[in-house]
Amino acid sequence: MQISVLRKLDKYIGPFICNFLLFIRMFFLTVKRDERISLQQNHKNILVVKFFGMGTIFLASPALMKLKDKYPDANITIMTLLANRECCEVLPSIDNVICINIDNFSAFIHTSFAALRNIRKREIDLVLDFEFLSKFSAMISLLTSFFSPKKLIIGFDSPIKWRNSVYDKTVSFEHNGHITKIFYKFLNCLGMNGCEVSFEAERLAMVKCAENKYLDVSVKTKDSIENNDNSSFISVNINSGVLDHNRRWPKEYYSVLIRELVKNPNTVVLLIGGRGDVDYVSGLEEELPSTQQIINLCGKSSFKQLVGILIKSKLLITNDSGPLHIAMALGIPTISFFGPETPSLYGPVSGEYHVFYKNIYCSPCLNIYNTKNSDCKNNECLKLIKPGEVLELIKSKWGQNERFVV
Secondary structure (H helix, E strand, O other): OOHHHHHHHHHHHHHHHHHHHHHHHHHHOOOOHHHHHHOOOOOOEEEEEOOOOHHHHHHHHHHHHHHHHHOOOOEEEEEEEHHHHHHHHHOOOOOEEEEEOOOOHHHHHHHHHHHHHHHHHOOOOEEEEOOOOOHHHHHHHHHHHHHOOOOEEEEEOOOOHHHHOOOOEEEOOOOOOOHHHHHHHHHHOOOOOOOOOOOHHHHHHHHHHOOOHHHHHHOOOOHHHHOOOOOEEEEEEOOOOOOOHHHOOOHHHHHHHHHHHOOOOOEEEEEOOOHHHHHHHHHHHHHOOOOOOEEEOOOOOOHHHHHHHHHOEEEEEEEOOHHHHHHHHHOOOEEEEEOOOOHHHHOOOOOOEEEEEOOOOOOOOOOHHHOOOOOOOOOHHHHOOOHHHHHHHHHHHHOOOOOOOO
16 A cells, blocks of 8 residues: 555544544543553553654664663563564564554555454553654554553644644654654653663664574675675665655665775675565666676565674665664664755764765755655755765775775
């Protein structure tokens, strides 16, 4: 099912359903909001709602780890999209994953009802809605209040009054703060303060689960690579997820960059991406020279295999997307491109990284109030970042290493 269809359903059908449920809840909810807030519970079953953005889920993980510290006996369940399952199953902050399939409308309806039945069995006593002003996530949060009237529900503050009435506490979205810190504000609602962001638990979990042999098998037929111990793998992610393709640095720029990188016989470029990115990445591959130094792994690797690829990479070059944050947590050097989004909100926060961001007059154009959907037809913010700039950066930072000379 197309994202545009989901946005329309959320915009036009969502408010009607939510307001109807709010009306019904007025008559059936026996515990008032002030009473639910005043209840000092040792939460046992926590539900996190976050559908879109594998990278955003990853950035929320440190806050959930702190939540586990406060409630060590708690079981944390996340409700998300099927595409995020593998990532969520690896994260140490998450115990259970409930997925919704949006491949088609029938699957969406079926898995949504199945998810609600699953949630009802779990006796949830705390709901954290991490979605940004989504009506569907508000509806899910609202329905849980029918299953357990005493549960506490926390979500983002909204200019839409009826949406705020779904939640017992609302969190202000601080636009000049990093998203990791914004998620920590949910913990403030639970009396937790002064938490430092750390991805160490995530790093250890990923290193433990990584399928490191996958890359060895993938290059087995590339004799010149297999027999060259000096090969340096550079992972390249030209994709940006499904929400807005304006976040893609131009394909032709990637083509120029990769052509220059493989001039070094020791450099091997790995094209990565998900199953939904195969056609786009294959289009780039057709523009590139036929060489054993370029390996297309897009759509062929699981999350654990992707982790293994990144661990063996000397560098990741990527758009604003999930692999950027995974590489950051693993300590892999990254070069990333921002434009429609701002790195002050979603950029790397640790490790060795360089962010290209021109900060022109119209940037950033994606925000939570336009459901991260821009009408931009010409992403000048990214087109202004030229391949020559990126090549010069690589030379300046790694030029002394002959395996990186371009």
